[in-house]
Amino acid sequence: xxxxxxxxxxxxxxxxxxxxxxxxxxxxxxxxxxxxxxxxxxxxxxxxxxxxxxxxxxxxxxxxxxxxxxxxxxxxxxxxxxxxxxxxxxxxxxxxxxxxxxxxxxxxxxxxxxxxxxxxxxxxxxxxxxxxxxxxxxxxxxxxxxxxxxxxxxxxxxxxxxxxxxxxxxxxxxxxxxxxxxxxxxxxxxxxxxxxxxxxxxxxxxxxxxxxxxxxxxxxxxxxxxxxxxxxxxxxxxxxxxxxxxxxxxx
Ligand SMILES: C[S@@+](CC[C@H](N)C(=O)[O-])C[C@H]1O[C@@H](n2cnc3c(N)ncnc32)[C@H](O)[C@@H]1O
Numbered sequence: 001x002x003x004x005x006x007x008x009x010x011x012x013x014x015x016x017x018x019x020x021x022x023x024x025x026x027x028x029x030x031x032x033x034x035x036x037x038x039x040x041x042x043x044x045x046x047x048x049x050x051x052x053x054x055x056x057x058x059x060x061x062x063x064x065x066x067x068x069x070x071x072x073x074x075x076x077x078x079x080x081x082x083x084x085x086x087x088x089x090x091x092x093x094x095x096x097x098x099x100x101x102x103x104x105x106x107x108x109x110x111x112x113x114x115x116x117x118x119x120x121x122x123x124x125x126x127x128x129x130x131x132x133x134x135x136x137x138x139x140x141x142x143x144x145x146x147x148x149x150x151x152x153x154x155x156x157x158x159x160x161x162x163x164x165x166x167x168x169x170x171x172x173x174x175x176x177x178x179x180x181x182x183x184x185x186x187x188x189x190x191x192x193x194x195x196x197x198x199x200x201x202x203x204x205x206x207x208x209x210x211x212x213x214x215x216x217x218x219x220x221x222x223x224x225x226x227x228x229x230x231x232x233x234x235x236x237x238x239x240x241x242x243x244x245x246x247x248x249x250x251x
Contacts, residue, residue, distance in 0.1 A: 013067055014143050018136040034138060034171045035086075035159060040112050049120030050112075057122055058115060058132045064144060071144055074131045075104045080151035083183075084108065085137040085158070085171065090118025091227040092156050097122075097130045099223065103151060105130045108137035138176060145183045148247075153180055153190040157229035160196040172203045174210070181212035184247035191221060192243040195233025200241035207245045215245030 018031055042050060050058075063069055072081055080103050087093045087107035097105040107130060109115050115132050122130050133140065158171045172192070180190060190213070194200050200217070207213050220242050230240055 014065065017061065017064070018139050032168055033136065034161075034169055035110050035136075038111050038113075042113055042116055045120065046113050046116035049123065050116040053119040053123050054116075057119055057130060058134070061133075061135050064133070064135055064140070069144070071106050071131075072104070072149075074106070075129065077104075079104045079129070081106065081149060082152045082154065083137075083141070083145060083150055084154040084156075085141075086155065087114070087118060087132070088157075089114045089228065090121045091225050092154065093118060093130060094121040094125050094127065095225045096154070096223060097127055098125050101127075101129060103129060107132050108135065108140055110134050110136065138171070138179075141176075141179055141183055147182050148185050150184050151188050153184060153188070154192075155190070156193045156224065157195065157227065157233075158192075158199075160194065160199050162196060162198075167202075170199065170202065172199070172206055174206050177206050177210040177213070181210050181245075181247055184212075186247050186249040188247050189215075190245045190247075191224075192245075193221070193224065193230070193240060195230065195236075195238040195240050197239060197241070200243070203241075203243055207243065210245075212248055213245040214248055216243065218242050218244045 018033060059074060072078070082100070082103050082105045084093055084105060084107040087109045088111070090107065093105060093107045097103070107118065109118065109132060112134060115134060118132060155171065159169070161167055161169045184190060192203055194203065204216060207215065220240060221244070224242070233240060
């Protein structure tokens with residue numbers, strides 16, 4: 001088994017999802033997570049979308065504890081698989097998935113009101129190629145996504161964690177870059193965008209150093225819609241950086 005093959009115990013049980021790990025004497029372990037718990041209250045509109053669509057397109061967290069759980073099986077067809085991490089309210093997810101009816105898109109978002117908004121957007125757009133999970137995407141990339149299985153990976157405006165003491169919570173680190181690269185199919189592209197200059201620099205430094213990847217800063221990806229976070233960044237005078245890195249083909 002390679003370093004980044006999905007980790008399963010010999011009995012087929014996946015390790016515990018974050019927030020469920022306990023120490024030997026039963027205490028909850030502290031973990032460095034890339035997100036903080038935000039409010040989970042729904043607006044009436046979000047509740048309506050959740051009630052209408054969650055059962056169809058949102059995967060309950062416990063489902064991934066089943067040793068037989070597999071992402072591609074969520075779609076009932078064979079199609080290239082794309083992962084988006086931190087899909088927020090689904091503005092990019094839905095626009096990009098609508099333009100790719102022949103691809104399946106799994107969006108990871110731990111913030112439930114955002115998931116509810118996304119469900120509403122999927123419903124309005126009439127898509128059948130998006131599924132949402134609220135399980136930690138870092139854990140999921142390690143334990144649910146098969147090596148060399150992704151046709152693309154999208155990470156737009158990841159939480160910047162701009163205080164120096166919080167930098168360790170940023171998603172794009174050398175360890176995560178290695179893991180993410182291992183999940184891309186050879187030739188597949190990881191697209192990223194951020195409105196924080198020092199995070200953009202960190203992304204370039206980390207991704208340039210990852211031997212499985214090649215790429216760098218690119219022109220704004222025209223297909224990517226302008227999201228709430230991009231608008232906020234622009235309004236605050238921050239420059240937007242888009243990056244694209246390709247998984248190298250085997251030598
Ligand atoms: C700043 S928002 C950007 C949302 C969206 N991509 C956009 O461009 O508008 C980042 C989102 O990533 C989510 N997130 C951060 N770390 C995550 C993780 N490990 N797994 C799933 N979602 C995560 C947060 O909940 C948050 O909604």
